[in-house]
Amino acid sequence: MTIDLSYHLAIAPSPRATERDLWALAAGVAFAAVLLSPVRHYFNGKDKNEQDSFPLSTYPMFSDDRKDRTRIPHVAGFTAGGERIVPHYSHFGAGGLNQVRKQITRMVRQGRAVEVAQRYADALAEQQRRSAGQGKSPAALRRRKEAGIVRVEIVRSRYFFDTYFAGNTTPQMETVHARADVGGTATAVSETRHDDAQDAQGPPTGPMARSELGNIPPRPLGTGNTAGDYVTENTIQNASVAASQSAPRNTSPIAQPATEQEASQ
Amino acid sequence: MTGTEHPFPSFASPAFQKAVDLLRPAAQPIRPAVLRVATGIFSAAHNIRRRTMFRTLHAQDASQFTPVGVVKILRKPLPPRVADGIFDAAQAVNIAATLGIGHRITGPLNAALQLWTISYRNSWTMLLHSDNMLTMHQMVLGATRSADALSIDSLLREGTLFPQRFDRAYGAVPTAMNVATVAVYFISGMAKVRGPLGLKWAGGDVLRGQIAVDGMRKDLFGSTKPEAGAALYRQKELFTVMAVVSLAVELGAPLSLINRRLGQVFAAGAWGMHVGIRIIMGIKFKYNISGVSYLPYFPMGPQLPR
Numbered sequence: 001m002t003i004d005l006s007y008h009l010a011i012a013p014s015p016r017a018t019e020r021d022l023w024a025l026a027a028g029v030a031f032a033a034v035l036l037s038p039v040r041h042y043f044n045g046k047d048k049n050e051q052d053s054f055p056l057s058t059y060p061m062f063s064d065d066r067k068d069r070t071r072i073p074h075v076a077g078f079t080a081g082g083e084r085i086v087p088h089y090s091h092f093g094a095g096g097l098n099q100v101r102k103q104i105t106r107m108v109r110q111g112r113a114v115e116v117a118q119r120y121a122d123a124l125a126e127q128q129r130r131s132a133g134q135g136k137s138p139a140a141l142r143r144r145k146e147a148g149i150v151r152v153e154i155v156r157s158r159y160f161f162d163t164y165f166a167g168n169t170t171p172q173m174e175t176v177h178a179r180a181d182v183g184g185t186a187t188a189v190s191e192t193r194h195d196d197a198q199d200a201q202g203p204p205t206g207p208m209a210r211s212e213l214g215n216i217p218p219r220p221l222g223t224g225n226t227a228g229d230y231v232t233e234n235t236i237q238n239a240s241v242a243a244s245q246s247a248p249r250n251t252s253p254i255a256q257p258a259t260e261q262e263a264s265q
Numbered sequence: 266m267t268g269t270e271h272p273f274p275s276f277a278s279p280a281f282q283k284a285v286d287l288l289r290p291a292a293q294p295i296r297p298a299v300l301r302v303a304t305g306i307f308s309a310a311h312n313i314r315r316r317t318m319f320r321t322l323h324a325q326d327a328s329q330f331t332p333v334g335v336v337k338i339l340r341k342p343l344p345p346r347v348a349d350g351i352f353d354a355a356q357a358v359n360i361a362a363t364l365g366i367g368h369r370i371t372g373p374l375n376a377a378l379q380l381w382t383i384s385y386r387n388s389w390t391m392l393l394h395s396d397n398m399l400t401m402h403q404m405v406l407g408a409t410r411s412a413d414a415l416s417i418d419s420l421l422r423e424g425t426l427f428p429q430r431f432d433r434a435y436g437a438v439p440t441a442m443n444v445a446t447v448a449v450y451f452i453s454g455m456a457k458v459r460g461p462l463g464l465k466w467a468g469g470d471v472l473r474g475q476i477a478v479d480g481m482r483k484d485l486f487g488s489t490k491p492e493a494g495a496a497l498y499r500q501k502e503l504f505t506v507m508a509v510v511s512l513a514v515e516l517g518a519p520l521s522l523i524n525r526r527l528g529q530v531f532a533a534g535a536w537g538m539h540v541g542i543r544i545i546m547g548i549k550f551k552y553n554i555s556g557v558s559y560l561p562y563f564p565m566g567p568q569l570p571r
Binding site: 054142159 | 286289290291321322325329333380384387389391394401433434440447451453456459462470473474475477478480482485486487488511568571
C-alpha cells in the first residue's frame with residue numbers, strides 16, 4: 001500500500017509554468033502599473049497636491065521643503081484679560097484635526113473666515129452654557145480652560161520653527177481675517193499684527209543664518225524655491241518694515257491678501 | 266492543480282519559470298485565507314469604532330464636499346441617511362466576507378463598498394493617506410480566491426476549514442497585496458526625491474521642518490504635540506539618520522518583491538518607520554503599526570519547492 005505524503009510534506013516539485021501563469025503575470029504587471037501610475041505626476045510637471053486622489057495617491061506628505069518657517073491659518077481665542085487660548089478643533093467639525101485644519105484653510109482662502117468665526121463662537125457659547133464639569137479627563141480640562149474665552153479670531157500666523165521650539169510661541173506676524181465675541185455675531189476684519197522683537201527674516205539659528213549668507217531672502221524663482229516662498233518673503237518683508245516703522249506691536253491696518261499657495265501651506 | 270492545463274512551451278524558459286515560482290508559488294488555500302481573516306477583522310474594528318465620526322462627516326455642509334476617486338461621479342453629497350446606510354452595509358458585507366460567507370459575491374462587493382466608503386470619507390476637503398493600503402489590500406482579497414479555507418464556504422463545500430491542495434492562485438494573493446504595499450512606499454519615496462531638493466532630502470532638514478509644522482499645527486488647533494518631537498527638534502543629526510532610513514525603505518521597497526528575506530527586512534524597516542512617526546509626530550498609521558499590513562510578507566502554510 002502506498003501513501004502519498006507529497007501534499008502533506010510539500011516534497012512534490014512545483015508544476016511547470018503554463019499559459020495561465022503567463023496571463024496571470026501579465027495581469028499582475030498591469031495591476032502594478034495602475035498602482036504606480038501616480039508617479040507620472042512627478043515627471044510631468046503637474047502639481048502633486050492637485051493630482052492626489054484615493055486610493056491612487058501621489059503621497060505628497062513629508063515632501064515639501066518648508067525651510068525655516070510656516071504660515072498657519074487657525075482660530076485663536078482670547079479671555080477678557082487678553083490671554084490667548086487655542087480652542088479645540090472639534091468646535092468646527094468632525095473628521096479629525098487635519099481635516100478641520102484643511103477645511104478652515106480653504107474657507108479662509110475663499111474669504112469665508114466670518115463663517116468659521118461664527119461657528120466657533122456659537123460652539124463655545126453652547127459649551128459655556130453647560131457646566132464645564134469637575135472631572136480630570138482631557139475633555140473636562142479643556143472645557144474648563146475654554147470657559148474663559150470671550151472672543152475668537154480667525155488668524156493666519158507666521159512662525160519661525162527655531163523661535164517656536166525655543167519656547168517663544170508668539171507669531172512673528174499675524175493677519176486677522178474675522179472676529180466674533182462668544183455668543184455674538186462674527187464680523188470680517190482686516191488687520192495685521194507684528195512681534196517687533198522678532199527678526200522678520202528669522203532667528204540667527206535658522207537655516208538662513210547657518211548658511212553663512214546671513215538672513216537674506218530666498219533665492220529667486222527657478223533656483224529651488226516655490227512661487228509661494230518668494231512671494232511670501234517679499235510681501236512680509238515689505239509689510240513688516242512699513243508696519244514696524246508706523247505702528248506699535250499688535251496693530252497694523254495692513255492686510256495681506258492670501259495667495260492660494262500661501263494659504264495652502 | 267487542475268489537470269487540464271497544458272504547459273506553454275514558448276514560455277518554458279528557466280527565467281519565466283523562476284518568475285512564476287517567485288511571484289505565484291504553488292501554495293495552499295490557508296495562505297490567502299489567513300490574510301483575509303486578519304485584514305477583515307482589522308477593518309471591522311477600525312471602521313466600526315469610527316462609525317460616529319463617519320455619520321457626523323456625512324452630515325457636513327455640502328460646501329465642504331470635494332469628491333475624489335470613484336466618488337467623483339457625484340456632483341453633490343449623498344443625503345446623510347443614504348451615506349450612513351452604505352457605510353453600515355459596507356461593515357455588514359465586510360463581516361460576511363471575513364467569515365467567508367458567499368465570498369464569490371461578498372468578496373467583490375466588499376471590495377467595492379470599502380473603496381466607496383473610504384473614498385467618500387476622503388471627499389471632504391482633506392485627503393488622508395492612512396487608509397490607502399488597507400483599502401487596496403481588501404480589494405485584492407475580495408477579488409481573489411482568498412476564502413477557499415477558514416471560511417463558511419469551505420466548510421459547507423468541502424467539509425473542512427483546511428483543504429489540502431496546492432495552487433498557484435493561492436500563492437499569488439500575498440504577492441498582489443505586496444505590490445500594493447510597494448506602490449505606496451515607492452511613490453512616497455519618489456515624492457521626496459522629485460521635490461526641489463532631490464536626493465538632498467536625505468539631509469533631514471525637510472523632515473525636521475515637516476515634524477515642526479505638524480507639531481505646531483497640533484498646538485494651534487487645540488491638540489498637543491508629542492513631547493518626543495519637540496525634545497528632538499534640535500537633534501539635527503538624528504533627522505538626517507531618519508531621513509536616510511525613510512528613503513532607503515521607500516525607494517528600496519520594490520526589492521521586497523524579489524526575495525522573501527528582503528521582503529521581511531523591508532517589512533521590519535517599514536514598521537519601525539511607522540512606530541517612529543507615531544512617537545515623534547503622534548500620527549497613527551494604525552494598519553501599519555498593527556503589523557497586519559505586513560503579514561503578506563510572512564506567508565502561512567507550505568508551498569511546493571521550486
